Amino acid sequence: MQLTWARRNVHLRHPFNIAREKRGGKVDKQVLLVQIRYHNHVGLGEAAPMVYYQQSLDSAEAALAKAAALLGSDPFALEAIFERLWAAIPDQPATISAIDSALYDLIGKMLNVPIWKLLGLDRSRTPITSFTIGIDDLDVVASKTREAAEYPILKIKVGTPNDAQLVEAVLSEARGKTLRVDANCGWRSDNVLERCKALLKLSPVDLIEQPTPAGDHDGLRAVRAAGMGPLVADESCVGPADVIKCIGFFDGINIKLSKCGGIRRALQMIHTARAANLKVMLGCMVETSVGIAAAAQLAPLADWIDLDGHLLLADDPFEGIGGSNGRLTLNDRPGLGVVER
Numbered sequence: 001m002q003l004t005w006a007r008r009n010v011h012l013r014h015p016f017n018i019a020r021e022k023r024g025g026k027v028d029k030q031v032l033l034v035q036i037r038y039h040n041h042v043g044l045g046e047a048a049p050m051v052y053y054q055q056s057l058d059s060a061e062a063a064l065a066k067a068a069a070l071l072g073s074d075p076f077a078l079e080a081i082f083e084r085l086w087a088a089i090p091d092q093p094a095t096i097s098a099i100d101s102a103l104y105d106l107i108g109k110m111l112n113v114p115i116w117k118l119l120g121l122d123r124s125r126t127p128i129t130s131f132t133i134g135i136d137d138l139d140v141v142a143s144k145t146r147e148a149a150e151y152p153i154l155k156i157k158v159g160t161p162n163d164a165q166l167v168e169a170v171l172s173e174a175r176g177k178t179l180r181v182d183a184n185c186g187w188r189s190d191n192v193l194e195r196c197k198a199l200l201k202l203s204p205v206d207l208i209e210q211p212t213p214a215g216d217h218d219g220l221r222a223v224r225a226a227g228m229g230p231l232v233a234d235e236s237c238v239g240p241a242d243v244i245k246c247i248g249f250f251d252g253i254n255i256k257l258s259k260c261g262g263i264r265r266a267l268q269m270i271h272t273a274r275a276a277n278l279k280v281m282l283g284c285m286v287e288t289s290v291g292i293a294a295a296a297q298l299a300p301l302a303d304w305i306d307l308d309g310h311l312l313l314a315d316d317p318f319e320g321i322g323g324s325n326g327r328l329t330l331n332d333r334p335g336l337g338v339v340e341r
């Protein structure tokens with residue numbers, strides 16, 4: 001198996017800001033695409049490393065250089081391959097996720113089946129994805145909401161001193177839509193109850209994501225006791241070992257392939273969450289259709305999906321996963337089902 005990778009420049013439709021990370025007006029972005037070639041087939045993957053999780057494009061490329069020597073000659077030997085990769089690059093799950101996606105895509109292409117089918121899933125159970133409205137000036141938030149008219153579920157980024165105004169700006173253009181909020185660690189245990197109350201006065205919400213920082217969970221008990229929520233862990237739930245730590249504080253977990261290390265680890269998290277009576281959300285970073293398609297293969301197992309990374313791009317180099325009106329397509333093409341435009 002031959003592993004290669006390349007950076008590619010893409011552009012966001014709008015600048016994208018969240019409570020714990022301000023990128024300002026930046027719309028350009030580099031993505032890292034990975035290929036695994038085996039005989040006549042090529043599997044695709046995408047690494048979405050995040051500085052918040054101590055990874056970068058540079059660290060991902062260094063990890064890929066190590067991983068190239070560890071793949072071996074049998075793409076079906078997944079357990080052995082990932083045992084070697086986790087031993088060699090344990091702190092680079094975004095890179096391992098890209099390799100995981102490329103191997104599943106490759107195997108799907110070799111067997112001529114889509115990954116969702118290989119996993120035994122029913123694509124008619126794919127939930128509608130939310131579409132995310134990032135933090136911005138209020139008039140921009142309103143115009144982004146107008147632009148997002150086709151999407152029936154919106155996720156509003158909050159966790160700022162003017163959350164109420166942000167939510168009102170969205171509501172002014174989105175009456176009747178299903179709303180979710182994501183505070184990205186922006187509140188604290190000592191103000192989370194009051195913040196949730198204030199928000200819920202404006203509108204009912206479908207879920208509240210990551211209200212307080214990872215580890216600052218005590219205040220969440222009162223929020224749940226007051227019947228607010230459901231509360232979903234994102235930054236508090238990175239990999240399989242974090243799932244059980246969420247019991248008692250959260251009602252669900254947001255699994256992202258780049259956080260956990262790909263489809264195989266995500267499946268572990270989903271099964272652990274179900275055993276612990278936690279709900280499952282699938283999320284993403286800003287990624288092309290390659291990264292989103294990998295996560296979307298698991299969508300039939302999720303209660304909620306937030307797989308809109310490719311929809312935030314103005315120039316996604318790939319297609320195949322759809323997304324208009326919030327409907328993702330798990331198509332009949334083998335593997336991930338994505339092709340270059």
Ligand code: MG
Pocket residue numbers: 182184209210234235254283
């Ligand atoms: Mg989040």
